[in-house]
Amino acid sequence: MRALIVGRFQPFHNGHMEVIKKILEEHSSVIIGIGSAQYSHTLRDPFTAGERHLMISMSLEEKGIVNFYLVPIEDVNSNPLWVAHVEALTPRFDSVYTNNPLVRRLFLEKKYDVRSVELMNRTDWSGTSIRKKMLDGKRWEDDVPEQVVRVIREIDGVQRLRDLAMQD
Numbered sequence: 001m002r003a004l005i006v007g008r009f010q011p012f013h014n015g016h017m018e019v020i021k022k023i024l025e026e027h028s029s030v031i032i033g034i035g036s037a038q039y040s041h042t043l044r045d046p047f048t049a050g051e052r053h054l055m056i057s058m059s060l061e062e063k064g065i066v067n068f069y070l071v072p073i074e075d076v077n078s079n080p081l082w083v084a085h086v087e088a089l090t091p092r093f094d095s096v097y098t099n100n101p102l103v104r105r106l107f108l109e110k111k112y113d114v115r116s117v118e119l120m121n122r123t124d125w126s127g128t129s130i131r132k133k134m135l136d137g138k139r140w141e142d143d144v145p146e147q148v149v150r151v152i153r154e155i156d157g158v159q160r161l162r163d164l165a166m167q168d
């Protein structure tokens with residue numbers, strides 16, 4: 001049994017990691033869709049699909065997790081067509097895990113088994129909060145897996161975010 005989770009992972013954080021671990025308690029493998037794959041270098045979506053791919057694969061492999069497939073998924077400008085677009089890009093899956101109301105609705109309408117995992121430590125484990133901490137010069141490193149810290153340092157990600165926030 002294979003499950004799907006789609007996220008923007010901007011960046012991949014400890015909440016995402018916990019969800020993937022829970023999915024793998026119930027499924028033999030997980031497809032991780034890197035959503036909004038065409039976006040990068042904005043305050044909401046600072047990291048490229050390739051950078052997010054690296055963050056996720058390095059973090060999971062470090063934990064000894066190898067039963068995952070990473071698939072970049074660009075957005076499409078029609079919500080009713082999005083599920084078919086995801087299906088065309090990924091291996092077949094039996095269940096979908098999400099807390100995102102739109103994602104939930106779209107897969108339910110296509111008769112998928114849609115499940116949710118409770119949100120954990122939402123104050124700190126959220127992309128928005130982590131990007132804000134980076135901008136404010138606060139400590140964000142405890143909210144993401146060690147390998148994500150490594151990738152963000154390598155690409156000078158915090159400075160990228162600060163540059164993006166500057167006005168000319």
Ligand code: NAD
Pocket residue numbers: 006007008009010015016019034035036037074075076077078079082097098099100102103106117118119120121122125126127
């Ligand atoms: P996200 O990275 O915010 O979250 C990914 C998943 O992890 C979500 O289900 C979320 O609830 C869960 N999660 C996040 N923090 C958690 C925590 N602390 N504890 C437990 N779970 C946690 O990504 P998202 O915004 O849900 O991504 C949806 C993607 O689907 C986006 O890229 C969006 O553009 C795409 N999408 C595209 C279309 C279209 O192209 N028409 C339509 C629908 C969705």
